[in-house]
Amino acid sequence: MSADPALVRETACAIVDKLKAGEVTPLDLLDTLEQRISEVDGAVNALPTLCFDRARDRAAELMKRPAAERGLLAGLPLPIKDLTAVAGVLTTQGSPIYKDNIPVQSDLMVEHLEHNGALVYAKSNTPEFGAGANTFNEVFGATRNPWDLSRSAAGSSGGAAAALASGTAWLAQGSDMGGSLRNPASFCGIVGLRPSFGRVAHTPAAAIDRNLGVNGPMARNVEDVALLLDAMSGEHASDPLSLPSPASSFLAAARARTRPLRVAYSPDLGITPVDPEVAAITRKAAERFAEAGVIVEQAQPDLSEAHECFHVLRAFDFAISKAELLRTKRDLLKPEVIWNIEQGLALSVDDLAKAEAQRVTMTARTVEFFKTYDLLLCPATITAPFPVEQRYLAECNGHKFDNYVEWLGIVYAITLVCCPALSLPCGFTASGLPVGLQMVARPRNEAGLLAGAAVLEDILGLRGATPIDPRPAPASL
Structure with a gap:
């Protein structure tokens, strides 16, 4: 039993193959991760809570079974985002209110992953209650971007993304309401893949039919994301909206490399400013689909109501889930969370009815759009990573945003229309910072999305760019 630094650079699929062949043990992997974390995470702060003793205890139990009976992940370790309960492990939600909270029961998503052979060894950092697309909080501080430690890792799954990029995870769970998987992936x-709602079962809270936020997989390449989606998927009676696993695995779909026939590219979905450099990088990447014989055209569905609709529905979600905290713990909440809750409490039934009608209309338009196009492509986020001290993006390409979430419109518009979407690395800015391409498929077509993403990933040739050792900010000239 020993750490092997070379394992850090292996893919998750390759690690699982080694586990199943008996070439490595889960304990070897935990030793490797613990050593890597000690070397790099002090600078990144991706995984502030570690639970290696718990993971080793579970690994020992798992190893009593024959290799063929250890689940889909066969003992592969992964971190869980600090919004999600893990039994016996500090779970703060990034809030001082829960700075000492140790749940007695895990979320059923965690239980499902552990049933499939996952070993939870850490909690990944998140902003308070996942609010805001920059990962910092009063409990653990800020997570920094491994590509440039002076920059944001985005959020709210910023700790998960930074762990993957810096080699302290092979796979990671994240969650996404307004781009919280896709922005940090970019x-x-x-x-990072946001699945269709219901694809990943979870423990319901506040309302059975809350569906703006979903859990999803994050990894360094498309096949690894597909592997984790397989391990996360499946229906559960405790989540009445959960979907059964498909007959064929998502990993098989990714490996099939079935190419789309016609895709659409939009630089802005018709609703948001975009940094010109980001628009140029994503357009160039999308157009390379033509190398596989795919027709690429500029088009997008009409999503013009997205900002108004999302603002209302997001505020309502905060109101039903956090109003009691506003009444009893207001002094411990960050200003953005207070604003969200108060906006929700001020809504009328007419406001909600209008927003739900807008969502129905936009979804119908989008489903119709996918009768012509197999995939929709656009920037995954409208900017390159900004300074970590900047709470959010206040302005882009001359446009000043009205609030701290409006800059996320290019991702939350896709949330509203119920589509699976992923962020695929597609290039770098002149200063060497990553840029992601958002790839979107019709509702419940994760298989087609993963197949198309694998095709483009092959063309772009960026697979294997991570993990990297954390990089300090470039010296100013």
Whole structure:
């Protein structure tokens, strides 16, 4: 039993193959991760809570079974985002309110992953209650981008993305309401997939039918993301909206490399400013689909109501889930969370009815759009990573945003229309910072999305760019 630094650079699929062949043990992997974390995470702060003793205890139990009976992941370790309960492990949600909170029961998503052979060894950092696309909080501080430690890792799954980029995870769980998987994937040069709602079962909270936020997989390449999606998927009676696993695995779909026939590219979805450099990088990447014989055209569905609709529905979600905290713990909440809750409490039934009608209309337009196009491509985020001290993006390409979430419109518009979407690394800025391409498929078509993403990943040739050792900010000239 020993750490092997070379394992850090292996893919998750290769690690699982080694586990199943008996070439490495889960304990070897935990030793390797613990050593890597000690070497690099002090600078990054991706994984502030570690639970290696718990992971080793579970590994020992798992290893009593024959290799063929250890689940899909066969003892592969992965971190869980600090919004999600893990039994016996500090789970703060990035809030001082929960700075000492140790749940007695895991979220059923965690239980499902552990049933499939995952070993939880850490909690990944997140902003308070996942609010805001920059990962910092009063409990653990800020997570920094491994590509440039002066830059943000985005959020709210910033700790997960930074861990993958810096080699302290092979796979990571994240969650996504307004781009919380896709933005950090773009900023950190890894792959993050927001699945269709119901694809990943979870423990319901506040409302059975909350569906703006979903859990999803994050990894360094498309096949690894597909592997984790397989391990996360499946229906569960405790989540009445959960979907059964498909007959064929998502990993098989990714490996099939079935190419789309026609894709659409939009620089802005018709609703947001975009940094010109980011627009140029993503357009160039999308157009390279033509090398596989794919027709690429500029088009997008009409998503013009997205900002108004998302603002209302997001505020309502905060109101139903956090109003009691506003009444009893207001002094411990960050200003942005207070604003969100208060906006929700001020809503009328007419406001909600209008927003739900807008969502229905935009979704119908989008489903119709996918009768012509197999995939929709656009920037995964509208900017390159910004300074970590900047709470959010206040302005882009001359446009000043009205609030701290409006800059996320290019991702939350896709949330509203119920589509699976991923961020694929597609290039770098002139200063060497990663840029992600958002790839979107019709509802419940994760298989087609992963197949198309694998095709483009092959063309772009960026697979294997991570993990990297954390890089200090370039010296100013």
